[in-house]
Amino acid sequence: MQLRYSYRIYPDLGQQQALARAFGCARVVFNDGLRARQQAREAGEAYLSDGALSKRIITEAKRTSERAWLGEVSVVVLQQALADLNVAYRNFFASLSGKRKGRRVAPPRFRSRKDNRQAIRFTRNSRFAVLANGRLRLPKVGEVIVRWSRPLPVAPTSVTVIKDAAGRYFASFVVAVAGEPMPPVDAEVGIDLGLTHFAVLSNGTKVAAPRFLRRAAGKLRRLQQGVSRKQRGSNNRKKAVAKVARAHARVADTRRDWQHKLSTRIIRDNQAVYVEDLCVVGLGRTRLAKSVYDAGWAAFLGMLEYKAARYGRAFARINRFAPTSQTCSSCGRVDGPKPLGVRSWACPCGAAHDRDVNAAVNVLAAGRAESLNVCGAQVRPARVPAPREEAEIHPDAAQFPACSVEGAPSIEAEGTSIQRRSDRSPSGRECGSTAY
Ligand SMILES: [Zn+2]
Numbered sequence: 001m002q003l004r005y006s007y008r009i010y011p012d013l014g015q016q017q018a019l020a021r022a023f024g025c026a027r028v029v030f031n032d033g034l035r036a037r038q039q040a041r042e043a044g045e046a047y048l049s050d051g052a053l054s055k056r057i058i059t060e061a062k063r064t065s066e067r068a069w070l071g072e073v074s075v076v077v078l079q080q081a082l083a084d085l086n087v088a089y090r091n092f093f094a095s096l097s098g099k100r101k102g103r104r105v106a107p108p109r110f111r112s113r114k115d116n117r118q119a120i121r122f123t124r125n126s127r128f129a130v131l132a133n134g135r136l137r138l139p140k141v142g143e144v145i146v147r148w149s150r151p152l153p154v155a156p157t158s159v160t161v162i163k164d165a166a167g168r169y170f171a172s173f174v175v176a177v178a179g180e181p182m183p184p185v186d187a188e189v190g191i192d193l194g195l196t197h198f199a200v201l202s203n204g205t206k207v208a209a210p211r212f213l214r215r216a217a218g219k220l221r222r223l224q225q226g227v228s229r230k231q232r233g234s235n236n237r238k239k240a241v242a243k244v245a246r247a248h249a250r251v252a253d254t255r256r257d258w259q260h261k262l263s264t265r266i267i268r269d270n271q272a273v274y275v276e277d278l279c280v281v282g283l284g285r286t287r288l289a290k291s292v293y294d295a296g297w298a299a300f301l302g303m304l305e306y307k308a309a310r311y312g313r314a315f316a317r318i319n320r321f322a323p324t325s326q327t328c329s330s331c332g333r334v335d336g337p338k339p340l341g342v343r344s345w346a347c348p349c350g351a352a353h354d355r356d357v358n359a360a361v362n363v364l365a366a367g368r369a370e371s372l373n374v375c376g377a378q379v380r381p382a383r384v385p386a387p388r389e390e391a392e393i394h395p396d397a398a399q400f401p402a403c404s405v406e407g408a409p410s411i412e413a414e415g416t417s418i419q420r421r422s423d424r425s426p427s428g429r430e431c432g433s434t435a436y
Helices: 013-042 050-063 065-072 075-097 217-229 235-269 280-284 289-295 297-310 355-373
Strands: 002-010 118-123 136-138 142-146 158-163 169-176 188-193 197-201 206-208 272-276 314-318 344-346 352-354
Touching: 013 050, 013 065, 013 075, 013 118, 013 142, 013 158, 050 065, 050 075, 075 118, 136 158, 142 169, 188 235, 188 355, 197 355, 217 235, 235 297, 272 297, 272 355, 289 297, 297 314, 314 355, 352 355
Parallel strands: 188 272, 272 314
Antiparallel strands: 002 142, 002 169, 118 158, 136 142, 158 169, 188 197, 197 206, 344 352
């Protein structure tokens, strides 16, 4: 399976400039490719093939005076930018035709130099190398200092260099590793994710929601006010913006760290892990959005999934429309929606239930049933997602009204009315969703 190993890197000033150039060239190539395909479509011409596009946008463009500077960066970076575009198109087409499951994927959008996160990818072809002195050699950039927080297990197949909103640089290596099955255990667990608790396990464990963002809210607000007091376009404003970005990055780091610890513990303690397949995007459009993103379920489920694959555990997502919070886990009676704030209830069969634990027990039962369905064997071998692709799929650009929030636990318990705002333009950026 493929894993990502990320390290902080410290390019010097010259290297930072070379990287800025590479980020810029990759963006231009991506946008040129997107524009060429859009124009071909408007002109009623056939879809430009990957090869034809590469020839026109990279090889031939380099010979023109207005794109000659593309020659200053590694050609692999440019090819990989087009590869991202091609993947984005393929995902979009597969989503249109229904071949791709899950939520709708929006057509690719133009990249902006104002994007918070910039990334370029070097493959083996580019001859990047980890040197004996511990530095990372990147073609046409130089030998960059890396802080090796842990050793790379094998030689990487590619490296993505990222500059985040806080101005930090990272090298994210893709390595192919064999699974390392952990010693088998008997326990299996169902997990109910929610907002009152981050997670409730079928064995009765309740994990409180840490609410990192909420806790940092006061500080973030102060920093944000600092920004608005500074003059537009001034250097002090830039500094204040960077401070905000760093504070946000710290929140994200803390959350990720916490999620890693929790997911590792759950995978280590259980042979099979079942979760309800939440519609996170649907919830993100409600007024609970802040809490939902603060919880970071999607990232957490991703961790559970790849760790399960890596350590030889079963993992499955359960259909989100099963009414797990309304069904008695002892007798199977569907008792109807529970009124607001009902944390525990008694079934006519005599069973007394904690609302969330009951839901988790139902998730476990549904997971076991589903895993038996597949040829009466174990859960189907997990399709392991390559952790976080760099391709241009903007999650909130997908315009879909189809996703229900019913399956999401604790929402009805909060007693909130939910308004979906599917017309929201994602983060104020141009969506370009009609042109492809
Ligand atoms: Zn019952």
